[in-house]
Amino acid sequence: MEGLLENRVALVTGGGSGIGRATAMRFHNDGAKVVVVDRNEKAAIEVAETICSSGGDAIAVVADVSCEKDVEKMVTAAVERYGALHAASNNAAYSSGFKELTAWTVEEWDKIQDVTLKGVWLCMKYQLPAIEQAGGGAIVNIASVGGVRGEAKMAPYSSAKGGVIALTKTAAAEYAQRGIRINAVAPGGVRTPSIEHYFKILPQEKDATIATHAMRRLGEPEELANAVSYLLSDRASFITGHVLNVDGGILVNPHNL
Numbered sequence: 001m002e003g004l005l006e007n008r009v010a011l012v013t014g015g016g017s018g019i020g021r022a023t024a025m026r027f028h029n030d031g032a033k034v035v036v037v038d039r040n041e042k043a044a045i046e047v048a049e050t051i052c053s054s055g056g057d058a059i060a061v062v063a064d065v066s067c068e069k070d071v072e073k074m075v076t077a078a079v080e081r082y083g084a085l086h087a088a089s090n091n092a093a094y095s096s097g098f099k100e101l102t103a104w105t106v107e108e109w110d111k112i113q114d115v116t117l118k119g120v121w122l123c124m125k126y127q128l129p130a131i132e133q134a135g136g137g138a139i140v141n142i143a144s145v146g147g148v149r150g151e152a153k154m155a156p157y158s159s160a161k162g163g164v165i166a167l168t169k170t171a172a173a174e175y176a177q178r179g180i181r182i183n184a185v186a187p188g189g190v191r192t193p194s195i196e197h198y199f200k201i202l203p204q205e206k207d208a209t210i211a212t213h214a215m216r217r218l219g220e221p222e223e224l225a226n227a228v229s230y231l232l233s234d235r236a237s238f239i240t241g242h243v244l245n246v247d248g249g250i251l252v253n254p255h256n257l
């Protein structure tokens, strides 16, 4: 799959950890110049430096995707450094805890929506004109199986991810004739720091979570990054407004139906 993103400038939010980190490395291995965005400065720099030290070209940009000024600055930094933006994966998201729908507070609801849904909209608001200016390209937003089918005890997060899917389809419709394809990837359980943290708090959930996957295992961040890179590449040239479930078969597991 080497070279899928040759001569492209590709940005990933939440690029400092997990799926975002694997995506930044995939972008590099596929030939792109990489813009690693994270609110965690140390993590973003570590990933950009890893790419540069293995012969690639990357910059780290510190930004909180829920802050409009930061998002504008992030796109400006990419264009100033590399002259254009062609591809983006809007991957940063936030959730906290697990409780029934009636137990969430308005503050918790707003914070989760702010990063997970509004953040994706803000990113596209500034990425789309830059990508159009560059002559076209593609965006992949990271949703979740929880946004496709709902997720008990995660009302704010699963609604935000459902919103990401609707937003992806809306953007795809608006930009289909303007040279920009917009798709979503919906991960199942993926072995990243956030799911490891979840299993630390609720160890009894580990086996049950794995069992929801028809393949009886979690995904690796690299397996998600492969799907993102494919959808951003010209190999996916007739695909837009699609939600690709990369979920080890959660949605076809007869035990979940």
Ligand SMILES: NC(=O)c1ccc[n+]([C@@H]2O[C@H](COP(=O)([O-])OP(=O)(O)OC[C@H]3O[C@@H](n4cnc5c(N)ncnc54)[C@H](O)[C@@H]3O)[C@@H](O)[C@H]2O)c1
Binding pocket: 013, 014, 015, 016, 017, 018, 019, 020, 037, 038, 039, 040, 043, 063, 064, 065, 066, 091, 092, 093, 094, 115, 119, 142, 143, 144, 145, 186, 187, 188, 189, 190, 191, 192, 193, 194, 195
């Ligand atoms: N890991 C899973 O099982 C799983 C399942 C379904 C969906 N997802 C989705 O995949 C994406 C990546 O998840 P992950 O498990 O790799 O997460 P992770 O926790 O390993 O990494 C997330 C990164 O995003 C950064 N980030 C968080 N809030 C930010 C903000 N406001 N602005 C900028 N950066 C911010 C964090 O600093 C971190 O580096 C998320 O959208 C998540 O909802 C993950």
